[in-house]
Amino acid sequence: MREITFAEATREAMEEEMARDPAVFLMGEDIAKQGGIFGQFKGLAERFGLERVRDTPISEPTLVGAALGAALVGARPVLDIHFADFLLLAMDELINQAASLRYMSGGKLKAPLVIRAPDGAIRSAAAHHSKSLEGLFLHLPGLKVAAPATPRDAKGLLKASIRADDPVIYLEHKALYSRKGPVPEEEYTIPLGQAEVVREGKDLTLVSYGLTLHKALQAAQALEAGGVSAEVVDLKTLYPIDWETLLASAERTGRVVVAHETWRFLGPGAEIAATLEERLWRRLRAPVARVGAAHVPIPFSPPLERRVIPQVEDILRAAREVLSWT
Structure with a gap:
């Protein structure tokens, strides 16, 4: 290809x-x-x-x-x-x-x-x-x-x-x-509303999309080096959202981190976390963690921009917190 x-x-x-x-x-x-x-x-x-x-x-x-x-x-x-x-x-x-x-x-x-x-x-x-x-x-x-x-x-x-x-x-x-x-050379489409498990794992699920998906994959690799098997779900479409894939992955691993570049406050992660908690109550091993931008306008300063926008280390920190629940 x-x-x-x-x-x-x-x-x-x-x-x-x-x-x-x-x-x-x-x-x-x-x-x-x-x-x-x-x-x-x-x-x-x-x-x-x-x-x-x-x-x-x-x-x-x-x-x-x-x-x-x-x-x-x-x-x-x-x-x-x-x-x-x-x-x-x-x-x-x-x-x-x-x-x-x-x-x-x-x-x-x-x-x-x-x-x-x-x-x-x-x-x-x-x-x-x-x-x-x-x-x-x-x-x-x-x-x-x-x-x-x-x-x-x-x-x-x-x-x-x-x-x-x-x-x-x-x-x-x-x-x-x-x-x-x-990219395939033949004709194809990807249906709206269909997520994909792009990396299989058993210890926790990382959910993301867009650029932050690549940061989630990097975090999964870093976790693997420490003996943690992380599954990564690429949402692809935010609405309609593929709840079937999300629920199946969350139930399989019992721990979930949702990461995105948009603001954490009332971001997509909030709806995903609330729905997973409602639907999988008592089957999750830890509260769903959310990673998103700080609730400020995006700064001009390069160091401040990096501080406000979620990085791989922020996803790792959230994953380790979720994994700490027994």
Whole structure:
């Protein structure tokens, strides 16, 4: 199997879906002229033309509103937002309109809209360009939320998102674009709502997604050196969430740590921990531990940024605390 970067995998997904379905088109800032700020759209304008790869003004409310309008009349728009932080400017169009129309119309309207949003902290981009906002989008009904960690999943999840009939927030951690990994050459999709046990273990379960998944895998390797067998679950999709896989793994190991880059306070880990505690009461050997960002805006200072964002050592500390329960 060939190895390509995360950015190349998403470009392949876009190229294949645009070739497969003429209703699919792409819009965003600097995507035609520059190929996107992370190179994830290179070559698409040359192949499909400027009617289907559209450079847009800098106005996130207008962009989300225009994409939603196109979706409502039969198109399948994929909208690129330069940074996930900027989606906050378009919350009315996204939440009051796109996420609600299918419900408010009794199923008569659908909004097959994908919003690609680079998120996460990288190279001291500071508070306006470093947020991980999945906790906010998960709280608001009507949206699907995907967060791939590998090039293979990036391609398969993006293709599945484009084919979905509901709005999908597709989160791409900026630090992942250059990461390489194996990607099949044949046609495939990865269903939304399907997690994967990417490392088997028996002593505890580490649950994560996106960039933090790779930190969880590093933590699992470090634990193995100390004689601890850690299972690692990659969520891939945050909504719908694969409770079956999570519950099975948690019941199998009896101990769970949930780690993510978004803020620990009211983050996805809080819902996962509460549900596991409710469903597996008396079968868990320790309380579910949560690892997330400190509850502050993301700092500009590199040492402070590293301190605020969860690192491998933070996951290890939580795992050892969970393992200390007898």
